[in-house]
Every structure is written in C-alpha cells, then in structure tokens.
Amino acid sequence: TMAQNKLVINADQGKTQISRHIYGHFSEHLGRCIYGGIWVGPDSEIENINGYRTDVFEALKALDIPNLRWPGGCFADEYHWTDGIGPRSERPKMINTHWGGVTEDNSFGTHEFFGFVEMLGTEPYITGNVGSGSVEEMSKWVEYINFDGVSPMANLRKKNGRDEPWQIKYWGVGNESWGCGGNMTPEYYANEYRRYATFARDYPGAKLYKIAGGANSTDYNWTEVLMQKIPLHMMDAMSLHYYTIPGNWGDKGSSTDFSKEEYLTTLEKAAFMDQLLTNHETRMDKYDPRKRVKLIVDEWGTWYDVEPNTNPGFLYQQNTLRDAFVAAITLNIFNQHADRVHMANLAQTVNVLQALILTEDDKMLLTPTYHVFDLYKPHMDATLLPSYLTSEKVKAGDVEMEALNVSSSLSEDGTVNISIANVDPDKAMDLDVLLHGTEAKEVSGRYLTAPELNSHNSFEDNEVVSIEAFDDFKWNKDVLNVKVPAKSVIVLRVK
Ligand code: AHR
CATH class of the missing domain: 3.20.20.80 (Glycosidases)
Incomplete structure (x- = not known):
C-alpha cells in the first residue's frame, strides 16, 4: 500500500x-x-x-x-x-x-x-x-x-x-x-x-x-x-x-x-x-x-x-x-x-x-x-527537477495548508537533492518518493527540528536548534519511503 x-x-x-x-x-x-x-x-x-x-x-x-x-x-x-x-x-x-x-x-x-x-x-x-x-x-x-x-x-x-x-x-x-x-x-x-x-x-x-x-x-x-x-x-x-x-x-x-x-x-x-x-x-x-x-x-x-x-x-x-x-x-x-x-x-x-x-x-x-x-x-x-507532490493538510483555527512543501534538484555529479519541510506541529508524515529517470539509490540525510515551534538558540545555549543526521527512510523496491518527523526540515541526497 x-x-x-x-x-x-x-x-x-x-x-x-x-x-x-x-x-x-x-x-x-x-x-x-x-x-x-x-x-x-x-x-x-x-x-x-x-x-x-x-x-x-x-x-x-x-x-x-x-x-x-x-x-x-x-x-x-x-x-x-x-x-x-x-x-x-x-x-x-x-x-x-x-x-x-x-x-x-x-x-x-x-x-x-x-x-x-x-x-x-x-x-x-x-x-x-x-x-x-x-x-x-x-x-x-x-x-x-x-x-x-x-x-x-x-x-x-x-x-x-x-x-x-x-x-x-x-x-x-x-x-x-x-x-x-x-x-x-x-x-x-x-x-x-x-x-x-x-x-x-x-x-x-x-x-x-x-x-x-x-x-x-x-x-x-x-x-x-x-x-x-x-x-x-x-x-x-x-x-x-x-x-x-x-x-x-x-x-x-x-x-x-x-x-x-x-x-x-x-x-x-x-x-x-x-x-x-x-x-x-x-x-x-x-x-x-x-x-x-x-x-x-x-x-x-x-x-x-x-x-x-x-x-x-x-x-x-x-x-x-x-x-x-x-x-x-x-x-x-x-x-x-x-x-x-x-x-x-x-x-x-x-x-x-x-x-x-x-x-x-x-x-x-x-x-x-x-x-x-x-x-x-x-x-x-543545481538543475531544478520537475516534481509532483500530494500532501496531507494541516489545520489550526481557520487556517489550512499543505503539511509538506518540497523542491528537488540535480547536482552536476548526478546526486538528486530533495528538500522537504513538514510544517505539521504534531504529526509525522509518511511519504513515498518515486524517483524516475535515475539509477541513484544511495541515500543520506540531514534535518532540523526542535522540541517546540518557538524553540530558538540563545547566547547561553546555541545548540537548541541545530542540524542532525537523518536516516528514517528505506527503499520498498523502487519507492523510497520517508518518515518525515513532525515540524522538521529534511534534505535528502540520493547518489
Ligand atoms: O530591511 C528593512 C527595510 O525594509 C529596508 O531598508 C527597506 O528597503 C524595506 O522597507
């Protein structure tokens, strides 16, 4: 499914x-x-x-x-x-x-x-x-x-x-x-x-x-x-x-x-x-x-x-x-x-x-x-890649928008770069990525999240919001399944 x-x-x-x-x-x-x-x-x-x-x-x-x-x-x-x-x-x-x-x-x-x-x-x-x-x-x-x-x-x-x-x-x-x-x-x-x-x-x-x-x-x-x-x-x-x-x-x-x-x-x-x-x-x-x-x-x-x-x-x-x-x-x-x-x-x-x-x-x-x-x-x-997204919605009060927001590009060395934002404060998104027109398979990821929507760095603690490695993805045959954490920004690189 x-x-x-x-x-x-x-x-x-x-x-x-x-x-x-x-x-x-x-x-x-x-x-x-x-x-x-x-x-x-x-x-x-x-x-x-x-x-x-x-x-x-x-x-x-x-x-x-x-x-x-x-x-x-x-x-x-x-x-x-x-x-x-x-x-x-x-x-x-x-x-x-x-x-x-x-x-x-x-x-x-x-x-x-x-x-x-x-x-x-x-x-x-x-x-x-x-x-x-x-x-x-x-x-x-x-x-x-x-x-x-x-x-x-x-x-x-x-x-x-x-x-x-x-x-x-x-x-x-x-x-x-x-x-x-x-x-x-x-x-x-x-x-x-x-x-x-x-x-x-x-x-x-x-x-x-x-x-x-x-x-x-x-x-x-x-x-x-x-x-x-x-x-x-x-x-x-x-x-x-x-x-x-x-x-x-x-x-x-x-x-x-x-x-x-x-x-x-x-x-x-x-x-x-x-x-x-x-x-x-x-x-x-x-x-x-x-x-x-x-x-x-x-x-x-x-x-x-x-x-x-x-x-x-x-x-x-x-x-x-x-x-x-x-x-x-x-x-x-x-x-x-x-x-x-x-x-x-x-x-x-x-x-x-x-x-x-x-x-x-x-x-x-x-x-x-x-x-x-x-x-x-x-x-x-990099070269912009055409991409088509179907996303769940997120709602708060009168406002509703797509939870996911993405873009993708191709680097000169053939690496596909995919940036994904999940703006839903509470819900992780199950995302299937269908990557056509490339043999690239080796995935690496980095991401940004924090405990709260208003989390920020301070002069006392400047590591509250910082980049970490991301690896919550797996290939199901030709489909790359990614569990995009709630309130996170991920960049995946597929080589
Ligand atoms: O960035 C602050 C100000 O916003 C700039 O000086 C002006 O161009 C704009 O109104």
Missing part, C-alpha cells in the same frame, strides 16, 4: 539551473547589522580580522554565501558614498534618519565593504542612491569601483589604497523608489531609471548587471509600468520586496510568543510567495516572453515586533523554528521559479529581521534560519 503522501520526481527532465544567487544575503546600515555585527573596527576588544568580526566572518564563509547586498535598503537612498572613503578618522558623520536616528560615522564604506566580500569570496551587490543622490554621484561611484585606467575616480581610488578596480557586476538603481526611496510613481521612476542607468557605465571587463527597483509586494501595476516604459535592453532584472508579517504593520506579532494558529498563518503568508511570483511573472511574460529580464527578490523574510527593550529602529528580533519553516518554504518556492528568479536576498544577515546570525558583545549564535541555508546548499547551481 502506498503512503498518504506522495512525491514524484523526474530526475532526467531538468531544464533550468537554480542560480546560486537565490541563496543570497543583504546587509544594511541598520541597527547592529554592519556596526557590531559585521564590523567592529580593528581596535575592538572583540576578536576581528582587520576590523571584521572573526566569528561572523567564519560563519558566513562556512555557508558559502553567493552574494551580499549593501548598503541598503532605505539607507541606500540617503547614502553618499564619498562620505565613506579616505582616512576613517576624517570621514564626515551623518544621521541615520530611517533607523533610530543614530550617528553614522561612515567607518564602514566602499573599501570596507569590498574588503569583506573579497575575504568571503562572494559577489558584491550595491544599491545606488536615486532618491537623494544625483546621476553624477552614481556615475562616479561606478567609475570609482570599476574603471581600470586613468580617470579622476580611478585615481582617487588608487590614492585611497586600492589599485585594481573591484569589477562589481550587480548594480541596483535605487531602492523602494515607491516608498522610502523617494515616494515616486512608477511612471516617474521608470524615467529616472533610464537616466541613472544610462550613466552607470560599463567599463572594459566590467559590464554591469542593472537592476531596476521593483514592486512592493502585490503592486502589479508597478511591474507592468516598468516593463512598458523601460526599454528591455536597459535592464537585466527587476526587484521585488515581500515580507512575512504574522499580523499587520501596526501590530506585527512577537517573534517567540505565538499560538498554533499564528504559526500557521505566518507560514501561509510565506507560502503566498508562490502566487505572488506567478502574478508578477505573468505581467512580465506579456512584454518579455523569453524571460530575459529576471526577477530579484532582494528583500524577503519575517518581520516581527522588535524584542522588548530594544531600539524600535534597530529591527532586532529572535528567530525560532517557525523562521526555519519560512526560509525552507520560501527557498523551495524560489527554486521552483528559477526560470525567472535569478537572485534573492534574505533580510538581513546579522542582528536585523530574519537574521542568519545574532550577536551580543563578543557572543554569537547561529539561528534556525542559518541552518536551513546550510541544509539547502546542494541546491545552489
């Missing part, structure tokens, strides 16, 4: 590569993400490598992060890059008006950012200032970063200690231009994009991949207008922002104190990403059926009320097993949309919103979300 839940995977029918950039990250000058999280400065008591926290650097290095977006977010549209170059002690100070009104001393600037991405071996993604900047300012920033030769900006870069250009590729033209980035209409922004993008030059050996500032969540009109008004050859991609908020903007809900119904509501809202992408893709397909212009979901994740007694402008929140499911579901969805989605960036890397890492003075912990990114690593650059 077959199990109640069934997954069919066609291992010989993959067509689309899952860009590793879907597993990307975002670090803004916000709260303790950059300052205290990534950068403590070379004179800090906290262990560091040239100013970068050693523990955070090592954790991100181990995760093999494909890219890092910087300096914002809302901050990007009031950031003036020339304030962040030259001797640190001489850099002007500014107010970070969006995020707590704190003083920004500009000690982390262009050189510090590129220093970090070079250490990590990851790709930089910069968002330039459209809202309060100028075409000239953005144009010069690109010249400063990318031009290899004699020019005012290349010379200035050299004077500041860097001979070689950095050759950045990913370049965002403004952030949330419909909101904090200038409160523009889509028609107005489309024109601004055309001007800014014109002067964000391609230099020899350094062709930019230009990203237009896309829609807020379900603002499909924004997508439609940009597709109409911006010549398609002028943009490589368009962004999209979508946050998972259990309640509403006025009363978002607690990161750790929630009912089963709030839990499932949160996951249902995260799962909406699938429909959201489809809706934007349909609009894009009208103008670009060959899917040349990509979607970049450069801000996503959970957004809760800040932790009690923390600065409301710092967006510091805990991260529980619930967040692990939001990550697992969302990454499965991105994988499935790999023909249009080229990149995604979780908000944000350290100490802000759905963080990978939390720090307190010299202490650090890895969140459940970090572990999901670790589990999902095999999907990076």
Whole structure:
C-alpha cells in the first residue's frame, strides 16, 4: 500500500539551473547589522580580522554565501558614498534618519565593504542612491569601483589604497523608489531609471548587471509600468520586496510568543510567495516572453515586533523554528521559479529581521534560519527537477495548508537533492518518493527540528536548534519511503 503522501520526481527532465544567487544575503546600515555585527573596527576588544568580526566572518564563509547586498535598503537612498572613503578618522558623520536616528560615522564604506566580500569570496551587490543622490554621484561611484585606467575616480581610488578596480557586476538603481526611496510613481521612476542607468557605465571587463527597483509586494501595476516604459535592453532584472508579517504593520506579532494558529498563518503568508511570483511573472511574460529580464527578490523574510527593550529602529528580533519553516518554504518556492528568479536576498544577515546570525558583545549564535541555508546548499547551481507532490493538510483555527512543501534538484555529479519541510506541529508524515529517470539509490540525510515551534538558540545555549543526521527512510523496491518527523526540515541526497 502506498503512503498518504506522495512525491514524484523526474530526475532526467531538468531544464533550468537554480542560480546560486537565490541563496543570497543583504546587509544594511541598520541597527547592529554592519556596526557590531559585521564590523567592529580593528581596535575592538572583540576578536576581528582587520576590523571584521572573526566569528561572523567564519560563519558566513562556512555557508558559502553567493552574494551580499549593501548598503541598503532605505539607507541606500540617503547614502553618499564619498562620505565613506579616505582616512576613517576624517570621514564626515551623518544621521541615520530611517533607523533610530543614530550617528553614522561612515567607518564602514566602499573599501570596507569590498574588503569583506573579497575575504568571503562572494559577489558584491550595491544599491545606488536615486532618491537623494544625483546621476553624477552614481556615475562616479561606478567609475570609482570599476574603471581600470586613468580617470579622476580611478585615481582617487588608487590614492585611497586600492589599485585594481573591484569589477562589481550587480548594480541596483535605487531602492523602494515607491516608498522610502523617494515616494515616486512608477511612471516617474521608470524615467529616472533610464537616466541613472544610462550613466552607470560599463567599463572594459566590467559590464554591469542593472537592476531596476521593483514592486512592493502585490503592486502589479508597478511591474507592468516598468516593463512598458523601460526599454528591455536597459535592464537585466527587476526587484521585488515581500515580507512575512504574522499580523499587520501596526501590530506585527512577537517573534517567540505565538499560538498554533499564528504559526500557521505566518507560514501561509510565506507560502503566498508562490502566487505572488506567478502574478508578477505573468505581467512580465506579456512584454518579455523569453524571460530575459529576471526577477530579484532582494528583500524577503519575517518581520516581527522588535524584542522588548530594544531600539524600535534597530529591527532586532529572535528567530525560532517557525523562521526555519519560512526560509525552507520560501527557498523551495524560489527554486521552483528559477526560470525567472535569478537572485534573492534574505533580510538581513546579522542582528536585523530574519537574521542568519545574532550577536551580543563578543557572543554569537547561529539561528534556525542559518541552518536551513546550510541544509539547502546542494541546491545552489543545481538543475531544478520537475516534481509532483500530494500532501496531507494541516489545520489550526481557520487556517489550512499543505503539511509538506518540497523542491528537488540535480547536482552536476548526478546526486538528486530533495528538500522537504513538514510544517505539521504534531504529526509525522509518511511519504513515498518515486524517483524516475535515475539509477541513484544511495541515500543520506540531514534535518532540523526542535522540541517546540518557538524553540530558538540563545547566547547561553546555541545548540537548541541545530542540524542532525537523518536516516528514517528505506527503499520498498523502487519507492523510497520517508518518515518525515513532525515540524522538521529534511534534505535528502540520493547518489
Ligand atoms: O530591511 C528593512 C527595510 O525594509 C529596508 O531598508 C527597506 O528597503 C524595506 O522597507
């Protein structure tokens, strides 16, 4: 007899590569993400490598992060890059008006950012200032970063200690231009994009991949207008922002104190990403059926009320097993949309919103979300496999959704990777996996679970939620039967 839940995977029918950039990250000058999280400065008591926290650097290095977006977010549209170059002690100070009104001393600037991405071996993604900047300012920033030769900006870069250009590729033209980035209409922004993008030059050996500032969540009109008004050859991609908020903007809900119904509501809202992408893709397909212009979901994740007694402008929140499911579901969805989605960036890397890492003075912990990114690593650059799932439902109060959520891919060496989330808090799922089109038989697994839905790691105990080996599966002839534990995320690899 077959199990109640069934997954069919066609291992010989993959067509689309899952860009590793879907597993990307975002670090803004916000709260303790950059300052205290990534950068403590070379004179800090906290262990560091040239100013970068050693523990955070090592954790991100181990995760093999494909890219890092910087300096914002809302901050990007009031950031003036020339304030962040030259001797640190001489850099002007500014107010970070969006995020707590704190003083920004500009000690982390262009050189510090590129220093970090070079250490990590990851790709930089910069968002330039459209809202309060100028075409000239953005144009010069690109010249400063990318031009290899004699020019005012290349010379200035050299004077500041860097001979070689950095050759950045990913370049965002403004952030949330419909909101904090200038409160523009889509028609107005489309024109601004055309001007800014014109002067964000391609230099020899350094062709930019230009990203237009896309829609807020379900603002499909924004997508439609940009597709109409911006010549398609002028943009490589368009962004999209979508946050998972259990309640509403006025009363978002607690990161750790929630009912089963709030839990499932949160996951249902995260799962909406699938429909959201489809809706934007349909609009894009009208103008670009060959899917040349990509979607970049450069801000996503959970957004809760800040932790009690923390600065409301710092967006510091805990991260529980619930967040692990939001990550697992969302990454499965991105994988499935790999023909249009080229990149995604979780908000944000350290100490802000759905963080990978939390720090307190010299202490650090890895969140459940970090572990999901670790589990999902095999999907990076693998080929998406078509799969068909039949799943039982899970219900809490008025909310009902599928208990299982999956995606699968094929690695270059022929390994099939299957990521499975069972969001049912109480019930293990009996799952039959039918793997067609491959001889692979040797299975290994890793998984994440915890005693409670709100289990989380703390600075006292950072092993409450961590990855363990998984082996509750067996072959029944050609069918792989998996007992997926209640509230767990599994990644199986079949060789
Ligand atoms: O990630 C926090 C903020 O959310 C970003 O600065 C902004 O782009 C979005 O509104």
